[in-house]
Structures are given as C-alpha cells and as structure tokens.
Amino acid sequence: MAIIVRLDVMLATRKMTSRELAGRIGISEQNLSLLKSGKVRGVRFNTLEAICRELECQPGDLFEFAPDTADG
Amino acid sequence: MLDPQPILASARRLQTIMSASLMLLTGSALALAILGISDPDRAGQTLARLAHFPAGEMAAWQNWGLMAVILIHLLVWGVLLTLARALFGQLAMGNPAGASGIARKLAYWLWFMLVWGLISQVIVSAVATWGFPAGQRAISIALGTPQLSVAFSALIASFMARAFALGADLWQDHQEVV
Secondary structure, X not given: OOEXXXXXXXHHHHOOOHHHHHHHHOOOHHHHHHHHOOOOOXXXXXXXXXXXXXXXXXXXXXXXXXXXXXXX | OOOOHHHHHHHHHHHXXXXXXXXXXXXXXXXXXXXXXXXXXXXXXXXXXXXXXXXXXOOHHHHHHHHHHHHHHXXXXXXXXXXXXXXXXXXXXXXXXXXXXXXXXXXXXXXXXXXXXXXXXHHHHHHHOOOOOOOOOOOOOOOOHHHHHHHHHXXXXXXXXXXXXXHHHHHHHHHOEO
C-alpha cells in the first residue's frame, strides 16, 4: 500500500485512545481501527475534518505517500 | 450518509408478503392433490376445461397427466416465491451481495417458467384430446399475452439481477469508505 496512515502515531503523541477519538468524531471503533491499519478504500472529507479538528493537526500529518518498490 | 432503514423495512414487509403467498400456493397445491386423489375424473375434466378443451371422459392416466402438469406449474411458482422471499430476506439483512446472486437465479427460473409454459401447452393439448376421435386430436402451442408477459418479466428480472450485482459492488465500496 503506497499510502501509510500515521493516525496511531498522532494518537500516541496526543495521548488519546482510539475509543476516545472514535467517540469524539462519531464513527465506530471498528472503522477507526480499519482506518489506522490502512484497510479502507477511502476517507470522507468530513471524517478527515473531524480527525484534524480533534487532533489539532493537518491532513498531511495523518498520511504519508511511500511509492511501492518494483520488487514489492 | 445514506440511511438504509426505510428500504430494509420495506424488504422485511415484502418478505412477509412472499411468505404468505408461498403458504397460499402450498394450500392450493394440497387442495388440488386432495381433489385429484378423491375424485380424479372431476379434477381432470376441470383442468381440461380450464385449458379450453372440451371435457369428455378421460382415462386415469390422462387425469393424472393433467394434474402432474399443473402441479409442476405450482412447483415452479413455489420456487419463484421461495427465491423472492430469500431475496427480500437478504435485502432486509442489508446483504445486497447475497440478494444479487438470488436475483440471478430468479431470472433463470422465470426463463424456465416461460419454456415450461410452452412445453406444457403441448402436453396438455395432447393429453386432453387423446381419447377424441381421429381428426379431433390436437397438439397446440400458442404465443399470446401471458407468454409475452412472462418473457418481459424474465427480461426485466435479468437486467435487475445485473443492476443488483452493480449495486452490491457500490454498497461494498461505500462500506469501505470511512
């Protein structure tokens, strides 16, 4: 996967649990866990907006692009 | 965010209607079977009259032949209603992928009902007129409004099955976006 989700790092630096964030942004813990592990097909702008608001960060702080290498 | 609750509730209601229809159909099949066993002559003559053939004296095998054709018709209807009930059940559970597979089977069975409808006309005409004098025996096949209606329904159901498959993919996509 070329997009790395850094949500767990942001949560750790903010000393916030997944459950707490999920409750604040109004999505299920299961969906937040899937987002953390990068096992989702997309993120809605309103989810991203809510995460950035609660974690006081920018979208770029949450994601990182790492090109896939040829040998996988 | 989409709220699927209204359509899930509608699917549950339609599932109940299909269950009731299936029970009604089972009752009709049982009534026909009882009539066939208790008075096969009357049952055979009634079925011949319903198929627009003059009802004369018929041999036992003719009565049973006509009843078998009608029972197969009822069986096909039973399969269609069972599939429709399962389809609405899957939709009520919020599983469009399961519903799309069942919709495809439903379309196949509608095509089968069309073919069986044509074949059964031949069988019924031959059986009902078997004992008639030479020259009055018939083998008939008709293509009219009922057959065209079933063909149209089967065609619509085939397209609906494909639409269901596409809808299931879109729903899966929607579920994987948080």
